[in-house]
Amino acid sequence: MIQNLPGSQNEAQFPALTPRQREVLRVLVQEYVASATPVASGTLQRIGDLGVSSATLRNELALLEELGYLDQPHTSAGRVPSVRGYRYFVEQLMEQRDLPAPERRMIMHQFHQIRLNLDQWMELTAAVLAQVSQVASLVTPPHANRAEFKHLELISTHETLCLMILVLQDGSVHQEMLSVTPELDQATLSAASNQLNALLAGLTADEMVARPKPELTTLSEWKRQVLERVVDLMRVAEQRAVNQIYRDGLVNIFGEPEFQDVARTMQVVEMIERQQLLQRILQGTLETNGVQIIIGGEGSYDELYDVSLVLSPYGIPNRASGVLGVLGPTRMHYGRAISAVRYVAQMLNSLVAEVYG
Amino acid sequence: MIQNLPGSQNEAQFPALTPRQREVLRVLVQEYVASATPVASGTLQRIGDLGVSSATLRNELALLEELGYLDQPHTSAGRVPSVRGYRYFVEQLMEQRDLPAPERRMIMHQFHQIRLNLDQWMELTAAVLAQVSQVASLVTPPHANRAEFKHLELISTHETLCLMILVLQDGSVHQEMLSVTPELDQATLSAASNQLNALLAGLTADEMVARPKPELTTLSEWKRQVLERVVDLMRVAEQRAVNQIYRDGLVNIFGEPEFQDVARTMQVVEMIERQQLLQRILQGTLETNGVQIIIGGEGSYDELYDVSLVLSPYGIPNRASGVLGVLGPTRMHYGRAISAVRYVAQMLNSLVAEVYG
DNA sequence: CGTTAGCACTCGACACACCAGAGTGCCAGA
DNA sequence: TCTGGCACTCTGGTGTGTCGAGTGCTAACG
CATH class of the missing domain: 3.30.450.40 (GAF domain)
Known part of the structure; x- marks a missing residue:
């Protein structure tokens, strides 16, 4: 399904092609990508510099089609690459260049x-x-893919609402409003975030829950709520890469x-x-x-x-x-x-x- | 060009239409919106409950077209509303209902x-x-549309880099990495952000620059850089609504x-x-x-x-x-x-x- | 005077046939 | 093994005819 590049290990999955067949396929893919129309044996002869007649190419094309590298939209049309054809092209025929x-x-x-x-x-x-x-x-x-706590900030905005900003080790910033009762002033909030910052530094969500530091178990009710939201946010951050x-x-x-x-x-x-x-x-x-x-x-x-x-x-x-x-x-x-x-x-x-x- | 709703003040821009013409236009717009095909006089008679023949409707349609409310894709097609027709419909004919x-x-x-x-x-x-x-x-x-400073946070991430998080009065959060030299530890950064938070609280970018508090003029070099970025970010926030x-x-x-x-x-x-x-x-x-x-x-x-x-x-x-x-x-x-x-x-x-x- | 039935006219949509051209597959011969 | 030749196939474009939907106009009517 998904293949690595370059020099894929599983060349075995492709039956051996003669050099000419490979060249035909290469030119055909390139031409089709450029022109967006099915490529005919005549066209191939004209642009391909293969040194053989279109009749020979027709034979090769028929073979390549039989092997599954090409498709034919209808009887009297040229050939287009199949998915398998593109795959072969990409893995074995394409010249890999650096960007200019x-x-x-x-x-x-x-x-x-x-x-x-x-x-x-x-x-x-x-x-x-x-x-x-x-x-x-x-x-x-x-x-x-491991969310580690870095920094928490609680900013009072209005009445009982405050803005919680959570920064994780990877530099991602998560924000959410939360409502804390009773109404708390900024000084209290700052003190709380300092406290939590010290307690949570470097921890994962699991660590916070599984073996909480003793100080975490004695937090006041509203701080516990904050902590819960932190854990939630970190879980979400972890899951959704x-x-x-x-x-x-x-x-x-x-x-x-x-x-x-x-x-x-x-x-x-x-x-x-x-x-x-x-x-x-x-x-x-x-x-x-x-x-x-x-x-x-x-x-x-x-x-x-x-x-x-x-x-x-x-x-x-x-x-x-x-x-x-x-x-x-x-x-x-x-x-x-x-x-x-x-x-x-x-x-x-x-x-x-x-x-x- | 842009019109308010409802009961626009400038009804004068539309020539007076008879009640029947209004009704014809209303039904036609509704039908066209539903069917996506030009509406013919016959269709109109069938669905419109207007009590007149299709011939009469044809006359009305011709008139409405002349007045610019309707267009005709080609000679033997029905009519479709013109932009002007939609405008009239929206401002004067449409029944405004609440959401169910x-x-x-x-x-x-x-x-x-x-x-x-x-x-x-x-x-x-x-x-x-x-x-x-x-x-x-x-x-x-x-x-x-006035960006007022609320809160600043500096978080050390790695070597000389730190993450600056700026919160404005409207609750918007802006973040940017910046590089401070020499390397500073989190304690120093926190002290600095506390200091700046106290000095900048509630100010706009203009106020920071135009009449800076005396304490702001004596900041150390790297703090001045931080301040500069704050001002920049706030200016951007103000401009780009x-x-x-x-x-x-x-x-x-x-x-x-x-x-x-x-x-x-x-x-x-x-x-x-x-x-x-x-x-x-x-x-x-x-x-x-x-x-x-x-x-x-x-x-x-x-x-x-x-x-x-x-x-x-x-x-x-x-x-x-x-x-x-x-x-x-x-x-x-x-x-x-x-x-x-x-x-x-x-x-x-x-x-x-x-x-x- | 507004309304309507009737009718001729217009035009697009669709079906059909037809042809040209591109391209193939295959065969016989080099 | 390759290639020229040839019959065959299929698409796409074009031209033609027909159908039907819809109009505009006119004359008649209440």
Whole structure:
């Protein structure tokens, strides 16, 4: 289903192809990606520089189709790559290039111009990825899969309400209003947060509950409530590795010919709005390393039959890691997408390393 | 361009229509909204209960077209409302109903079930609006147009980096990393934030800069840097009344027949992604009161020729106010949209009043 | 004078046929 | 093993005819 790049270990799953067959497949995929129309034997002969006639190519094409690498929309049309064909292309035929230097410079430049603000990082990342890959982009903020307490702040706002701000070890900030009775002034609240900060420093939610320090068991009623909310928030933070997803460049893919059909467009919009599927996929990527490619759902995800994903985790595993990637039509420029994703992931790796040490 | 509701003061702009003409227009708009196909004189006679023949209706339709209330897609088709027709309908013909009680209860219930968490409020609001109005929804968080300092927190994260959390009077939380040299420990940072909290309480950015308290002028170098960032962040917060926009229900409108044409769909996606136009419009709504309706761009906004907006501000003007509303095709169920927007705005009004006093 | 029946006219939607062209599969021969 | 040739297939575009929905106009009517 999900394959690693490059040099996949399981080449065995593909029957051996002759060099010429490989070349035919390579040229065909490239041409189809560029032209978006089924590739005919004649076209292939013209552009492919294969030194054989179109008749020979027809034989090869028929064979490749039989092996499942190609599909034929109808009898008298050219061939298009099947999911399996794309897979083979991506794993064995594609030349992996780095992003061109000017683009690298441009990205670097943009990242060094902005403030150290997570929100802006994420937006910039999504924007850059969308621009360079020319498809739609997805980015999730860094996240630690063990939520450790760092800092709590209680700020009186109005009557019995106060704003609770919770900062975790991974730098994530969580906020929530809560109502404390009786009405307490800021000094009392500050004293309480100082007290809790001292008691909770570095703890996980489980530790707070399972073996609470003696001081925690003798807290006053309202402080106990605060503690309970802290535990809740931390649990939520732990569970949902991927909650927010930053996006950009949806227009890029809706311009492509395969999305002329509105039904497909809607499918993508719905998937992106509902998020659940996307969250599951991104969560999966978090636990791998290197660039991952999911082509046309590849059996596991019917909902994204028409689209492919190129994803990569970034950051420091378990401490502060997120996922970034792009989403485009199956007929997508994988080379460009992979280079872009890989480079931007590296970029964020070093940024995260700088910030989280 | 943008008109208030209800009982607009400028009825003069519409030439007088006979009661029957008004009724014809009313029925026609309703029918077109429901059926999405041009309405013929025969259909009108059948459903309209107007007591006249289709021939008479044809005469009336011709007249209404001449007056600019209707358009005719082609010679032998029925009539569709023009922008002007919708405007008249919305201002003078539509019966304004409250949301049905079950829906009101459902909304109320949902709002009382969630935590006091701004993010969740906004998401819920968007979801509810989309569900009830059956079109796409837009919501912006509450915002004060005078940013007053409330609380600052500096949290050491790693080496020379620290996380600055700034809370403003309107409850908004802003965060940013900053690098302070030399490396400072948490105690020093806490002392500094206490000091600044005392000095800056209740001030605006302008006040901090224009007539700084004497203590502010003698701050150490790194504290001065912190102060500078505070001022910056507050300026940004003041200027950008609408930065984040919560959305939901895009699929609702892409299902409509007018969006079978992908070009239109793309236009909407692009507008929503680029945000600038949307921000300008929502910002405008912030300065009005009551529900506002923008139909088919109405001259001012070419980009949204095919869509209408129903918007309302909510909250406490200048103190904590935002905008919510829906976006749908011009052929939209305005009655439902307006009821939904008005009710949800009321809902948020009371929530905001509860929290901000 | 407003209303209506009748009727001719217009135009889009749909079905159908037709053709050109692109592309294939297969076979026989090099 | 490759290739030229050829028959076959299928799509897409275009032209034609027909149907029906809907209009505008006119003349008649209460």
